[in-house]
Amino acid sequence: MGKRGRDNYAFTMDGKVGASQDWGNEKPRSPWTCCQITLLVLGSLSVVVGVAMLAGAYQAIFDGILKGEMEVVEGSRCYEMWRLTPVPLFLKFYFFNITNPEEFAMGQKAILQEVGPYCYREYHEKQNISFHANNTVTFLQERWWVWDAEASGTRSIDDPIVNLNTIPISAAWSVRDSTVLLSGLNAFLNEVNEPLILTATAGEIIFEGYQDPVLDWMQNTNIPDFVDLPPGLTEYDKFAWFYKRNNSLTYDGEFNMHTGHDTLDNLGKIDLWNKRNTTDFFDTPCNKVGGSAGELWPPNRQKDLIDFYSPDLCMTMSLFYDTEIEDENGVPGYRYSATNHTFANETVVPGNECYCVKGTCAPTGLLNAESCRFGSPAFISFPHFLHADPYLLDTVVGMAPNMEDHHFYIDLIPELGIPIQVAARMQINMHVIPYRGTGPLHAGKIDILSKVEEVYLPLVWFETLAALPDSDAGELKALLFIMNSSIITIIFSLMVGLGLLTIILVLVYHYQCVGQT
Secondary structure, eight states, X not given: OHHXXXXXXXXXXXXXXXXXXXXXXXXXXXXXXXXXXXXXXXXXXXXXXXXXXXXXXXXXXXXXXXXXXXXXXXXXXXXXXXHXXXXXXXXXXXXXXXXXHHHHHTTOOEEEEEEEEEEEEEEEEEEEEEEOTTSEEEEEEEEEXXXXXXXXXXXXXXXXXXXXXXXXXXXHHHTXXXXXXXXXXXXXXXXXXXXXXXXXXXXXXXXXXXXXXXXXXXXXXXXXXTSOOOHHHHSOSSBOTTTTTTTOXXXXXXXXXXXXXXXXXXXXXXXXXXXXXXXXXXXTTTTBOOSBOSSOOOSXXXXXXXXXXXXXXXXXXXXXXXXXXXXXXXXXXXXXXXXXXXXOOTTTSTTGGGGOBTTBOOOTTOEEOTTTTTTOOEEEESGXXXXXXXXXXXXXXXXXXXXXXXXXXXXXXXXXXXEEEEEEEEEEEEEEOOOOOBTTTTBTOOGGGSSOOOEEEEEEEEEEEEEOOHHHHHHHHHHHHHHHSSHHHHHHHHHHHHHHHHHHHHHHHHHHHHHHO
């Protein structure tokens, strides 16, 4: 009894004896330490932030940052790249020398010898830029080319090229329905000794231009209004495929393009060309202006197709998904390629008869560019008649199409819609037909064209090549890794897990301390 009584009493602070607490019935609570509170707060924040990010906050933040950089508005990263193209561009020309000019004029097949490449560096700059409230931008595009002697190797712009004289071909084509005008043209061609085949330098045929007596006469003669001559004969004093294009601000026309400021789903889409959404070059619906303006596409591309409006072809051109690729720097992308449907006629793609011009429909694989190329009977194909009607290969000697050298494709990063590699290849062919005349006097005969056989004669093909600079590859690969890998999900999942673990450990430790006190 005495011992138990001693256990129940204790000295108080003032020295008096008082009753002690019964620790078996009620124990004091251990206070929360600053360290425990801090860990609980940090753990809770980790859980909340991690759950929020996994629920979509991270994607929203990332998309917002990406949109701010990709939309074409002043101050964005994409704007400067779009305004002044930083990607190195190369333009290469390949000519077809006619090695049997006399025999061709007498009705034999042309024997062609490809010569090239003749290489130029190409530059693009947007000018007269004007933004609008409807999230579009209007601009003109200046392009210029500089001779690249190193890339051209042994080729020189002074090399002689034996090629078809397109001037009498175009003149005869423009008046082909009038025997009277054809006869008058024939007399003039004979008077000035206009040749069917001529020799000019590569530089003259590409940019510089060469003089021709027909063009000289057209420039100094008042042509009656009832004579519908093509603009190429009346508005130019020289002929070259790219005559007056170097440094021209207006040749490509005026573009109006969506900036993507409202939504990146519209990024790069052309709205108007020369203030219209249709053209007069083809019939409806082939005359619609649509697709991309040719440099940017909306992000998140699918494995279907891409399209863009080409002022050189006066049409919206479609390329179809081909395969997944990696460029030489390891940047992945989708390849979109031209196929036998790109320049198909109505026999391959029903409805494409709207690409016929004035009743003239092209063989499949050729685009009738008469209305687009100043009234000349020019037809566009892929080099060496790739993807075209096989019979075209039998009309000349020297064609050997292959995918590696003649294929038209654009490689895009599908997540961003940004091109990483481009090989845009086209061939210009001239539709040559005989003018043998009718009746005993051969009315309408063109002497230099009286014995030729009908042919779509290849004259030149060219390719524009571009590739992603090595300096940009690393940054793009890092961005794609973040976009496509699961590491972000793993990081935020770890945040949630570590946050929960921290909370649990702190609570367990705290209450264990309470129980041991």
